[in-house]
Amino acid sequence: MPYTKVTVTLRPYSEAVSDIFVAQLGEIDYESFVETESGFEAYVQSPLFSRERLEQQIIPVDGVSFTYDVEEIPDQNWNEEWEKNYFQPIVIDDLCVVRGPFHPEFPHIPHRIVIEPKMAFGTGHHETTGMMLKHILANDMTGLRVLDMGCGTGILGILASMRGAREVVGIDIDQWSVDNTLENCSLNHIHNMSVQLGDAASLSGMLPYDVILANINRNILLEDMVKYVAVLKPGGMLIMSGFYAEDLPLIQQEAQRNGLTYVDHREQNRWVAPAFLLKL
């Protein structure tokens, strides 16, 4: 999938305004953000980019003007740019490391995930992925059937498998992510994770899951939660992320409507990752 990079420059620079704009773009399909000295870079799948939509979404703030540049990043350049500029190994709670095949090994860390970073989202660097990984580390996955909805690189399903899950299914609407997850499963010698191209519609008729992991975005989670719950075992756990703390009450309301009980949530830089249990 080709991505479009939008470089937003604020004059004068204000971290608070930059955060507000990032939150606004996070609501309309922008998937990742990199801070710069004068604003930020935002990445969106090219078919979803429109100048009109961008300009309607950003609500100007008095006293701060902004300009933006748009650049399409061809698929084949992404890997190289990412490896060179951004992808450094990341260690989570001394329990899990996520590294590229081109990084040195971390033999002292118990769970070692190798990710070939391509266009797919999920290297552990984004707050939402990191918090999802922490949830998986905090829960016993032994013998469980796990769904990794919106699998991206497959990172969450891979860790669930390493933590003892019996069977993992990954689903993503993006063919790049499906291919990348398969590649990463092979790199990590994961043999019990299957991957499908699709969305929540593909869940109907599936066997129920003990755990569902879904790091997508607020609107998709609100719309699809009912379909996730339909394939969650009573007593099973749904862990979600991909939205900001201010949207947590909305997600909790929808979860309650679907028979879920709130357990707890993690929060980092205003991103949150709550866990819910389906009532028995």
Ligand SMILES: C[S@@+](CC[C@H](N)C(=O)[O-])C[C@H]1O[C@@H](n2cnc3c(N)ncnc32)[C@H](O)[C@@H]1O
């Ligand atoms: C924020 S990334 C998360 C990737 C990875 N699971 C992680 O935690 O880092 C969201 C992923 O969801 C996929 N996605 C978006 N909409 C979806 C939908 N309706 N159903 C399934 N996957 C979707 C995207 O293609 C992307 O790979």
